[in-house]
Amino acid sequence: MSQMDAAGASSTTIEPIRVKQRFSPGRFIGEIAVEIFSFVMNTIEIVVGPLQRLIGLERMPYFFLLPNMLIFGIFVLFPMVLNFFYAFTGGTELFLRDRPYVGSANLARLFDCQNFLNPNSCNQDIFWRAIRNSVTYVAFDVGGIVIFALITALILNRNIRGRGFFRSVFFYPVLLSPVVIGLIWKWVIQTDGILNGMLNLFGGDPIDFRRSAAWMRFWVVFVSVWAQMGFYTLILLAGLQSIPRELYEAGEIDGTTKLRGFWHITLPLLKPTMLVVLVLSLIRAVQVFDHVFVLTGGGPGSATTFIVQYIFDTGFSNQIKQFGLAAAASLVLGSVLLVLTLMQLRVGNRGDDAA
Amino acid sequence: MSKMRWLNIVVVLMMVLVGAVAVQAQDDVVELRMTWYSDGNEGEVMRDLLDRFEAENPDIVVVIDEVAYSTGILENLPIQLAAGEGPDIARVTDLGGLSEYYLDIGPLVEDPQYYEDNFGPFLTWLRPPGNTDGIFGIQNQLTVTGPFINRTLFEQAGVEVPSDVSDEVTWEEWAEAASAVAEATGTTAMAMDRSGHRLAGPAISLGAQYFDADGNPVIAGDEGFRSMAQLMIDWHENGIMSPEIWVGNAGQYAAANEQFVNGELVFYMSGSWQIGQFDNLIGDAFDWEAVPNPCGPGGCTGMPGGAATVAINQTEHPEEVARVIDFLAAEENLREFHERTLFIPAHAGIASSGLDFQTDNPLAAAALNQFSLAATQLSPIAVDLQAYPFNRVVFDSTRDRLTQAIVGELTLDEAIERMQQDIDEALAAVSE
Numbered sequence: 001m002s003q004m005d006a007a008g009a010s011s012t013t014i015e016p017i018r019v020k021q022r023f024s025p026g027r028f029i030g031e032i033a034v035e036i037f038s039f040v041m042n043t044i045e046i047v048v049g050p051l052q053r054l055i056g057l058e059r060m061p062y063f064f065l066l067p068n069m070l071i072f073g074i075f076v077l078f079p080m081v082l083n084f085f086y087a088f089t090g091g092t093e094l095f096l097r098d099r100p101y102v103g104s105a106n107l108a109r110l111f112d113c114q115n116f117l118n119p120n121s122c123n124q125d126i127f128w129r130a131i132r133n134s135v136t137y138v139a140f141d142v143g144g145i146v147i148f149a150l151i152t153a154l155i156l157n158r159n160i161r162g163r164g165f166f167r168s169v170f171f172y173p174v175l176l177s178p179v180v181i182g183l184i185w186k187w188v189i190q191t192d193g194i195l196n197g198m199l200n201l202f203g204g205d206p207i208d209f210r211r212s213a214a215w216m217r218f219w220v221v222f223v224s225v226w227a228q229m230g231f232y233t234l235i236l237l238a239g240l241q242s243i244p245r246e247l248y249e250a251g252e253i254d255g256t257t258k259l260r261g262f263w264h265i266t267l268p269l270l271k272p273t274m275l276v277v278l279v280l281s282l283i284r285a286v287q288v289f290d291h292v293f294v295l296t297g298g299g300p301g302s303a304t305t306f307i308v309q310y311i312f313d314t315g316f317s318n319q320i321k322q323f324g325l326a327a328a329a330s331l332v333l334g335s336v337l338l339v340l341t342l343m344q345l346r347v348g349n350r351g352d353d354a355a
Numbered sequence: 356m357s358k359m360r361w362l363n364i365v366v367v368l369m370m371v372l373v374g375a376v377a378v379q380a381q382d383d384v385v386e387l388r389m390t391w392y393s394d395g396n397e398g399e400v401m402r403d404l405l406d407r408f409e410a411e412n413p414d415i416v417v418v419i420d421e422v423a424y425s426t427g428i429l430e431n432l433p434i435q436l437a438a439g440e441g442p443d444i445a446r447v448t449d450l451g452g453l454s455e456y457y458l459d460i461g462p463l464v465e466d467p468q469y470y471e472d473n474f475g476p477f478l479t480w481l482r483p484p485g486n487t488d489g490i491f492g493i494q495n496q497l498t499v500t501g502p503f504i505n506r507t508l509f510e511q512a513g514v515e516v517p518s519d520v521s522d523e524v525t526w527e528e529w530a531e532a533a534s535a536v537a538e539a540t541g542t543t544a545m546a547m548d549r550s551g552h553r554l555a556g557p558a559i560s561l562g563a564q565y566f567d568a569d570g571n572p573v574i575a576g577d578e579g580f581r582s583m584a585q586l587m588i589d590w591h592e593n594g595i596m597s598p599e600i601w602v603g604n605a606g607q608y609a610a611a612n613e614q615f616v617n618g619e620l621v622f623y624m625s626g627s628w629q630i631g632q633f634d635n636l637i638g639d640a641f642d643w644e645a646v647p648n649p650c651g652p653g654g655c656t657g658m659p660g661g662a663a664t665v666a667i668n669q670t671e672h673p674e675e676v677a678r679v680i681d682f683l684a685a686e687e688n689l690r691e692f693h694e695r696t697l698f699i700p701a702h703a704g705i706a707s708s709g710l711d712f713q714t715d716n717p718l719a720a721a722a723l724n725q726f727s728l729a730a731t732q733l734s735p736i737a738v739d740l741q742a743y744p745f746n747r748v749v750f751d752s753t754r755d756r757l758t759q760a761i762v763g764e765l766t767l768d769e770a771i772e773r774m775q776q777d778i779d780e781a782l783a784a785v786s787e
Contacts, residue, residue, distance in 0.1 A: 091787040094437035100787055120769060123776075129764075191599055210603035213762065299605025301762035313606060316430055319452055319747035320781035321437075 080334070086327035092320055099324070106328035127329060129302045130310040137221060137306060138285040144225040145232055145281045146274065152229060153236035154266075167237075171230035178227070182294025185223045210296070213303035220292045220304050227291065228284070232277045239273030240266070272347075279344040286336055307333050385675045387417045388442040389664075390432060392424040395631035397496075397696045404692060408682045415675050417444070424448075425607055436667065443670040444679060448662050450494075451744030454483035457491035458666035463677030464490065470684065477701045480742050481663055492665030493684045494701035495692060499729045500556045500626040500657035501648050502529070503633070503722070505542075507641035508621050512539035516646070523650040526557060526586060533622040534595050540621075545590060546597040546611035547624035549604050551750025554757070556658040557624070558583035559736050561651035565749065566739065572749050572782075575775040579653055584757050584767055591761045601758055615643070626657070627726035631697040634719035645722035648729060656734035659741045661701065699727055745782060752777035 052060055082096065087106055089099035112123035119128035156167055173181065188194045189209045196206035209215040243266065251261045289308035292298070298305035298313075307329065315326030389405075391398055398421055405417045420442065422428060428447065435441045436456040447453055461467045470478065470490045477494035509516050514535045517524040530545060537544035547553050555565070562579025566572055574580055590596035597620065600611050612629065614620040616636045627645075637643055648657045664683060666676045682688060686704055693700045694713050700706045712723055740746055752774045760770035 090784065092784050094434070102787070120765070125773065190603075208598060211598040297605035297607055299758065299762075300602045301605065301759045301764040303762070303764075305605070309606070316434065317606065318751060318781070319433075319449065319745065320784055321433070322781070322784050 083327045083330050083334075086323055087331050089324045089327075091324070092322070094321075094323070102324065106324045107331070109325060110328055110332065124325075126302055126305060126313075127307075127310050130305050130307045133217075133302070133304060134286060134288070134306045136217070137288060137304075138282060140221045141224050141285045141288070142278065142281045144221055145228055146278055148225055149229050149232035149236055149277065150270075150274070152233045153240055154262075156233065156237055157240045167234075170233050173227045174230045176227065178290035179294050181223060181227050182291040185219065185291075186295050189219055211300060213300055216296050216300060216304050220288075220295060223291060223295060224285070224288065228281065232281060235277055236270065236273055239270050243269045275347045276344075279340065279347055283337060283340050283344065286333070286340065383414060385415050385672050387415060387444060387670070387672060387675060387679060389417055389419050389679075390427065390442040390445040391419045391421050392428050392446060393421065394424070394628050395635070395696060397692075397698070400692055400695045404683065404688055405679075407688075408679060411682075412678065415678065417679055429608075436669070439669055441667045441669045443667055443672060443676050444664060445667055446662050446664050448660065449747055450480040450663055451482075451742060452747055453665075454481060454486075454491065454744060456667055456669070457481060457483070457489075458668040458670060458673055458676065459486075459489040459491060460666045460673070460677040460680055461488065461490040463674055464681045464684075473686075473702045473704050474684075475703065477663070481665060484744065492663045492680060493689070494661060494663045495683065495689060496628070496661040496663075496696075496698040497659065497701035497730060498627045498661040499659055499699065499726050499733070500553055500624070501726060501729050502646050503615060503623045503625060503629065503643055504533075504646050505615070505618060505621055505641055506644055508536050508540050508542060508618070510642075512536040514539070518646045522647070523655060524647070525651060526561070526583075526649045529622060529649050530586075530590060530595055534593075536621045537595075542619050542621055543597045543614060544595045545622045545624070546600050546614060546620050547587075548611065548626075549600045549607075549609035549754060549758075551753040552658055552660060552746075553624055553626070554583065554587070554753060555740055555750065556648060556656055556737060557586075557651075559656050559658075559734050559740075560649060560653050561586075562653040563736070565736060566743075572743065572745070572778050573775070574749070574753065574778065575771055579651075580753075581767065581771065582651075584753075584760065584771070587757060588761050588767060602762055605758065606755065626660070627699050627723070627729075628661075630719050630722045630726070633722070634697065634714050634716050637718075638716065639718075643718055643722075645725040645729075647725070648732070653736075654732075654734050656732060656737050657729050658737050659730065659733055661698075697723060699723065699730060745785070748778055748781045749774075752781075 048063075051063065055063070085096055086099070088101060088103060089096065090102035090105065091099050093099050110124050110127055113128065114121035116122070116128065119125045119132060122128045152170055156163055156170070160166075176184075186193075190196075191206060191208055191210065195209075199206055207215070209219065247265050247269075248261055251265060256264070287308060288306050289312070292304055292306060293309055293312075296304040298309050311326045311329045311333070314322050314329065389401075391401065393399075398419065402419060405419070409416060422431070428445075429449065432441070432445060432447070433449070433453060436453060441456060461470075464470065467490055470493070474494055477497070478490060480494065481491040482489050504516065506516060509532075512535060514532055517528050517532050521528075533544040536542070547557075555563070558580045559565070561582045563577050563583065564573070564579060565577065587596065587601070591598060591602065597611060597614060599614070600609050603609075610625065611620060611623055612625075612632065615623040615625075616633065618641050630645075633643055648655045664680065666673070666680055670676050683692070686702070689700070689702055690705050690710065692698070693702075693705060694710050697712055697714060697719060700710065706727075712720060714720060740749070743749070756765065756770040756774045756777070759765045759773075760767050765773065
């Protein structure tokens with residue numbers, strides 16, 4: 001067979017078939033992109049190749065992490081270290097080298113309190129009002145987010161008509177900037193705003209929301225839940241969809257009611273996801289500032305002033321900028337966030353172990 | 356070498372040459388940055404003046420960086436200056452508070468005596484403590500705080516305007532009359548800008564001293580201040596004062612312009628800088644007017660204030676900065692600035708010779724006259740408070756702590772105690 005082939009090949013020449021290709025702009029751009037990509041990769045290879053030989057393959061991940069770590073170091077780690085040193089200085093100078101060392105005086109001022117439950121008895125009463133406001137806010141905000149995100153996820157997990165549309169609707173506010181969110185709701189709830197206009201339309205009396213501490217505390221929580229719920233709904237939805245359907249089918253065969261199924265199948269299996277939602281929303285709630293600052297400015301009085309606003313006002317907004325005191329308050333906030341982050345890591349690790 | 360090739364070489368060389376010349380020409384032009392904010396049309400007027408300056412001085416370009424007053428001027432500018440990243444020129448209202456960053460252009464301007472003769476008392480507002488002869492900029496807006504009323508609402512309600520029958524109307528009389536008008540017309544009786552500066556004029560009229568014998572700011576024990584603070588609390592409790600402004604906002608300045616412009620407000624305590632805006636926005640929709648400052652045991656005073664255009668000492672081009680300010684300070688240019696912006700002049704020569712304000716609206720002209728008169732009736736305490744370099748510490752604390760008293764977070768005594776503490780702690784930080 002091979003001899004015949006060889007004889008045939010020697011006796012006849014086979015002309016390659018030429019297919020006349022038409023010019024395609026997409027193909028042309030693709031080819032150029034491939035050329036550029038190859039060029040970039042070859043250029044990188046000039047550096048990376050010898051480096052890999054020098055430090056070894058197992059150390060290469062650190063090289064790839066370096067740019068990110070550099071940015072993290074400059075914009076996160078360095079300011080944190082700087083903040084630590086600022087917390088132990090006084091005066092009003094901006095640069096650390098010009099600021100006098102005052103030891104723990106700033107922290108002592110913050111914690112100079114006769115009764116921590118009564119801000120009026122504290123040297124820095126606004127700081128303690130901010131702490132009290134933050135604790136209340138965190139409780140309602142996180143509670144609201146977890147409950148409403150769970151309810152929404154449960155509904156969206158069902159086979160309802162327009163499910164994709166509703167998922168988008170609930171997620172849309174997550175895409176908005178907090179400043180825009182604050183402005184939109186400010187227009188809604190101001191005395192001559194949309195909400196009072198509607199109340200008026202239906203014969204009700206307008207409500208002076210912005211004058212009432214209780215109402216404004218409600219609105220900052222409501223707006224936060226409205227704005228963030230979509231994000232956490234998606235996480236919970238992913239958690240719900242990972243629960244095997246067989247468990248529900250087995251439950252149904254055994255005559256389990258839907259409520260019982262929710263308590264004994266859904267909730268236990270959703271617990272790791274809910275813990276993630278809880279910790280993430282907790283961290284965000286402690287850091288709350290932007291949408292509240294736009295919506296209420298911290299008022300009425302100091303009813304919606306939270307820790308970050310206290311830091312901002314002390315360090316930047318006032319004529320005499322007390323960077324040291326603001327940095328000390330940041331340390332306190334940082335400590336709280338550290339504890340919450342450790343909680344988050346622990347929750348994450350537990351989830352990994354369980355997996 | 357072919358002709359074509361030679362042509363190519365010549366073209367390339369010419370392009371390089373043109374580029375080099377352009378770069379060189381650009382190097383010869385000094386670019387100055389001016390940080391500016393606008394309440395009305397002053398940004399446009401300033402741009403027109405600077406365009407003219409640039410035409411006369413082709414070696415200087417002035418770029419105006421327009422910023423928001425609250426965040427740009429009050430919050431960011433001081434940080435920029437402290438970091439050494441300030442502009443060359445800035446429009447500021449914290450006149451003495453930023454004085455350590457001002458450039459003394461006295462040795463650089465053509466005629467320093469012109470500044471002394473015409474801006475004399477206002478130059479001291481810009482000087483840092485201990486400096487007695489520096490020229491740091493020009494006060495090109497003099498403001499005086501005072502009330503506006505909606506006369507049409509008074510007429511509709513059939514209530515007599517108190518200042519029509521008496522030269523010295525008290526705050527209580529105004530509150531009573533405004534309440535009667537508000538009740539009859541379904542509007543809000545009174546509003547005051549959310550500002551310690553706005554509060555200070557009425558407080559001084561009620562006898563507030565603000566300073567002790569040594570010149571230190573003192574609020575605790577100041578009965579005049581306490582009287583005014585109590586009035587504010589009562590007015591909010593009784594619904595006389597609009598809650599939108601002091602209670603509805605926190606931590607920052609807020610104005611009641613919109614309410615007044617919309618004809619929803621009877622009496623509005625603000626200041627002369629509103630005239631241009633009211634002229635534009637209200638027009639002849641209703642009759643508005645500026646009335647004399649209400650009176651009390653301490654007189655019938657408003658607070659002076661305003662904005663200055665200052666040279667910043669971080670500039671790399673001090674001579675060019677001085678040339679710009681010299682141009683803006685020239686009487687004919689400054690006159691045009693005031694006539695077009697409807698700002699009251701601080702320039703003695705212009706003030707004494709009078710201005711032809713560019714408005715056809717007799718209401719605006721009357722308001723300008725009223726505030727010009729008010730500028731001559733200021734209490735010395737008001738002038739001293741405005742000249743005090745750390746007056747914003749006093750203003751901000753009185754504003755925020757009084758709000759806490761209004762909403763019931765603090766009693767008035769506790770609020771006054773906290774005001775004093777805020778002031779003492781801030782001043783202690785300065786001296787650390």
